[in-house]
Amino acid sequence: MEIYQIRTFLTVARLAHLTRAAEQLHLTQPAVSKQLKALEQELGVVLFERQVGGMVLTREGKALLPLAERILFDAMEMINQARTLRGEVAxxxxxxxxxxxxxxxxxxxxxxxxxxxxxxxxxxxxxxxxxxxxxxxxxxxxxxxxxxxxxxxxxxxxxxCNLTYLIIAPPSWEQRMQTASWADVAAMPWIGTPEGSSQNRLVRTMFAERGLTVQTVVEADQEASMVSMVRGSVGLATMRSDLAQDARQRGEVYIWEGTAQECPxxxxxxxxxxxxxxxxxxxxxxxxxxxxx
Known part of the structure; x- marks a missing residue:
């Protein structure tokens, strides 16, 4: 039994897919299959079932998975300790x-x-x-x-640290924003950010806590683009406090007061x-x- 076989077993188990595991291991798919087959022959059990959706651990595979994780961890610990003893982190x-x-x-x-x-x-x-x-x-x-x-x-x-985010609006909307409620703000057009981004999650959470959702009209992933669109009256956005304050000093945005949100x-x-x-x-x-x- 080789350490590289254990690593391959764990990678396939985590990704549940031969091709993706091969890509992560920088191997060909046949090489990954060969390593798994050799490990199964040595252990005398079948570790995976091939299904339409990918690779699924067998009962035996599930039972051996924690042991494999421990073996790989101990092997890496030994390598790391040896490097430490000779003063090398590389x-x-x-x-x-x-x-x-x-x-x-x-x-x-x-x-x-x-x-x-x-x-x-x-x-x-x-x-x-x-x-x-x-x-x-x-x-x-x-x-x-x-x-x-x-x-x-x-x-x-x-x-x-914690970063503070503020809601910014076009300067021309200042009077409108001064009297706006949370429901009013949610109904206004919004400049959104990609799914999985911190600002996307922050906005969804902020309004969901009030039983509201926002109306996204355009999506952007760069803060400079967001400032430009806010300045052009495309919609509202969230912005880091330091950037929002700088943009306000330049007369590019209006900050809706009292909406600071912390993000670690x-x-x-x-x-x-x-x-x-x-x-x-x-x-x-x-x-x-x-x-x-």
């Missing part, structure tokens, strides 16, 4: 980023990471918060910056990888840049 680390680099202090974070661990090779991938979280859970990102509350028990997080910013990673050296390296660098209060 390798590529995939980092998911969100919003703008200055807000998450990305430059300072990477500087601290490379200062402590010069053999680490950061690989950055940018996206919305929901995308980052899913990639972390799928094992495609080692760590990621994330906006929003973390409720998944499989995901651990290191709090960084954190670094997320799989709870099962808490002691992984690359994850631990990122955590150490983060503590330097975002010290605990």
């Amino acid at each position: 390798g590529a680390v995939s980092i998911g980023t969100v919003i703008d680099p200055d807000t998450i202090r990305l430059g300072s974070f990477l500087s601290a990471l490379l200062n402590y661990f010069p053999k680490v090779q950061p690989r950055l991938r940018h996206g919305i918060s929901g995308w980052v979280l899913e990639r972390v859970k799928a094992g495609e990102l080692d760590v990621g910056f994330y906006l929003g509350p973390v409720t998944d028990p499989d995901v651990a997080s290191l709090p960084m 910013l954190s670094l997320v990673y799989l709870a099962s990888r808490r002691d992984d050296l690359l994850v631990a390296a990122c955590r150490k660098a983060l503590f330097d840049v975002w010290p605990a209060d």
